Amino acid sequence: MALEDLFKVVKERFGAEQQVQPVTDEKEVEIPQDLLFKCPRCSNVIYNEEFIGALKVCPKCGYHARLTWKERLDLTVDKGSFREFDEGMHSLNPIGFPKYEDKIDKLSEQVGMNDAIKTGECTIRGYRCVIGIMDSHFMMASMGSVVGEKIARAFEYATEKKLPVVMFTASGGARMQEGIISLMQMAKTSGAVKLHSDAGGLYITVMTDPTTGGVTASFASLGDVILAEPKVLIGFAGRRVIQDTIRQRLPDDFQSAEFLQECGFVDMIVERGMMRKRISNILKIHGFPKEGTGR
Amino acid sequence: MSKLTACERLEIIRHKDRPTVNDYIPAMFTRFMEFHGDRLYGDDAAIIGGIGYLSETPVTVIAQVKGRNLDENKKSNFSMPHPEGYRKALRLAKQAEKFHRPVICLVDTPGAFCGIEAEKRGQGEAIAKNLAEFMTLRTPVISVVLGEGGSGGALALAVCDELAMLENALYSVISPRGAASILWKDGTREKEACEVLKITAENLSDFGVCDKIIPEPEGGAHLSKEIMADNIYEYLVDAVYRLNKMDIDTLLQQRYHKFRKIGMFAE
Numbered sequence A: 001m002a003l004e005d006l007f008k009v010v011k012e013r014f015g016a017e018q019q020v021q022p023v024t025d026e027k028e029v030e031i032p033q034d035l036l037f038k039c040p041r042c043s044n045v046i047y048n049e050e051f052i053g054a055l056k057v058c059p060k061c062g063y064h065a066r067l068t069w070k071e072r073l074d075l076t077v078d079k080g081s082f083r084e085f086d087e088g089m090h091s092l093n094p095i096g097f098p099k100y101e102d103k104i105d106k107l108s109e110q111v112g113m114n115d116a117i118k119t120g121e122c123t124i125r126g127y128r129c130v131i132g133i134m135d136s137h138f139m140m141a142s143m144g145s146v147v148g149e150k151i152a153r154a155f156e157y158a159t160e161k162k163l164p165v166v167m168f169t170a171s172g173g174a175r176m177q178e179g180i181i182s183l184m185q186m187a188k189t190s191g192a193v194k195l196h197s198d199a200g201g202l203y204i205t206v207m208t209d210p211t212t213g214g215v216t217a218s219f220a221s222l223g224d225v226i227l228a229e230p231k232v233l234i235g236f237a238g239r240r241v242i243q244d245t246i247r248q249r250l251p252d253d254f255q256s257a258e259f260l261q262e263c264g265f266v267d268m269i270v271e272r273g274m275m276r277k278r279i280s281n282i283l284k285i286h287g288f289p290k291e292g293t294g295r
Numbered sequence B: 001m002s003k004l005t006a007c008e009r010l011e012i013i014r015h016k017d018r019p020t021v022n023d024y025i026p027a028m029f030t031r032f033m034e035f036h037g038d039r040l041y042g043d044d045a046a047i048i049g050g051i052g053y054l055s056e057t058p059v060t061v062i063a064q065v066k067g068r069n070l071d072e073n074k075k076s077n078f079s080m081p082h083p084e085g086y087r088k089a090l091r092l093a094k095q096a097e098k099f100h101r102p103v104i105c106l107v108d109t110p111g112a113f114c115g116i117e118a119e120k121r122g123q124g125e126a127i128a129k130n131l132a133e134f135m136t137l138r139t140p141v142i143s144v145v146l147g148e149g150g151s152g153g154a155l156a157l158a159v160c161d162e163l164a165m166l167e168n169a170l171y172s173v174i175s176p177r178g179a180a181s182i183l184w185k186d187g188t189r190e191k192e193a194c195e196v197l198k199i200t201a202e203n204l205s206d207f208g209v210c211d212k213i214i215p216e217p218e219g220g221a222h223l224s225k226e227i228m229a230d231n232i233y234e235y236l237v238d239a240v241y242r243l244n245k246m247d248i249d250t251l252l253q254q255r256y257h258k259f260r261k262i263g264m265f266a267e
């Protein structure tokens, strides 16, 4: 099925949706779990193969599921164009948090990255830019020293080379295990974004699932253009924290990309299959030159 | 200065008679005039803002309001600001920049408010905007953590040239209770979390986050509001004098570098 057709189908199904149904088929269906994907939004269960074919978008409710950094990279940048920055940078244990190093080591092995973000330079349909991709599989992409430093360096490099920045955000927030040092990364990254902006740089944020906490309250919210994937979670405070404060159930679409757009904090909601094209169009209209033939 | 644990300090800053900005502002600034509103949505009583004199120097004051009793706390929402509070702070900071007034931020909050309305009006965006704008604000900014420095809600008033903390003040990325409930699924173990998180003024000085520890009267600020106010006042007069003398571009470079250098990693 062609990509455009696929998304038409997904789009058509947007309308009828989202009663939360308890999944009862765990007993009935005897299929190994890794063959199946269960949508965390609508509990729809489909074959993994079908799910991957749909770019990891739930065909029933349109939820754009979390990608690994590699999947995101492959969907976004021109083949072979990515040159990674600071590949070897890894975390230390600034406040001596119990078992933090062990956790980092284990995750590095499991997820195949040193920390929760990849940064680098690439072209997107021929347009050169600095890119950052956060990966929620690594400690819910929380921001500690490494994430903060990589982002600051990426923006400083972009400022120096007069390049635009495209940042795919996903995060549970600041990384508690690094204590106050993690909070300071919010100031550090926001400062680097501000200097890039003051120098006339273009910054496109793409909010993916989930963009929350200290990342929402810093560089993620500072894009000149803020895009979001459909149905993803975006917010400052955790849903549970708010529910505990107000002691009532929140509506299902609270803190969704669509909710945020309605409140005025997201420029455009863009489906995954169209994202690459959208980004390149935004780069183009800002007058950046196209290199080579692109794709 | 006394050697207390983070936990003992937590007890002190939670003391019911701990002085608040309602004590400090009249004691430290003369002819203070309060200015209201963010010009966008409303006025948030969790943050007081205005202008007055520090000694002879006109300054802008932006302060988070812990109540001294339940009524005051209801009014100031227990010092948990909404987005309009942070936007008021930014408006007044920009005004200070325009008229070359130093900005003094008094930080005392458990955190930014977590609720439906706060989310709707963009709590995240409001804080982010402050972090970015204060970083390049072309006038000296001094922040003093008076008691509780609660995460992003405190940081939104603490992107500054100098960060001072009262001796017993705590400044943390997450409340000890919150950390305990994540770490051990048990919020009552906040005392343990308190020590693990390294949140005292001394800890933060070691990390290069806190630039100056302001001594409290023996036993805590509540034992002598006058001495406490004097100590803060003395520091502020000195800091404003020093920072006001500096070339503004040098000051801004230093401010950026102050935050830019914080982080611990290997490559």
Ligand SMILES: [Zn+2]
Binding pocket: A039, A040, A041, A042, A043, A044, A058, A059, A060, A061, A062, A063
């Ligand atoms: Zn679904």
